[in-house]
Amino acid sequence: MTPEDHIEVVLAHLAGGRLYPDVAPLSTDTPYITYQVVGGEPMNFLSGDRPDKQHVRMQVNCWAGADERAEVSELAKLVEDALRSATELQVEVVSGRTSTYDEETDSRGTMQDFMLFC
Template sequence: MSIYVHVMQALAGLAGGRVFPLVADEGVDTPYIVVQRVGGPATNFLTGEAPEKQMNRVQVTVWAASVLEAEAVGGQVEAAIRGAVDLQPEVLGRAVDDYDPTTKYKGSRQEFRIFC
């Protein structure tokens, strides 16, 4: 199953269900969440077999009309991913603020390590 499916399922109840892989749909209402795979260590076996699961680094960004809303939903994102214990999540650091000058949306971005 795709890493996007796993993470989006964990976040489905947040931001009114507005959770998107890679980029949000044009014109979507805020707040919304964007999930992006940003790498992770490769798993290699001497036998050459492909692993059943991979360690994935995932970046999750919340976009909102205000920084307080982005921060609040970002906290919900962290709690939801921490609660998805079947993904063996690891929080890789505190959230980072972001700003989109085109839309004037405020963002909260955080990275996680997910094993699936």
């Protein structure tokens, strides 16, 4: 499974299943979640073999309507809780939640980074 597959499994039950890689379609109802790999720590072996697992940095973004700061904050807490409880991913919370606003969609959001070993 890819890191993106793991995220889909762990977070599928949140935001009514509205979970998208990179960006959501413009007409998506809120709340929703987007995610993307934003780096990581590559593992290299002298043998040149490819490792069975990856250590990736995943950014997870939660979005809600313009007047829904509390809703998006609660969703972000649920995302963090779900990832922390996914012990098979050995999740490390890398950053606190950062609030954001998207003018194009008139949405409030949060961004948070996690390290996954999968």
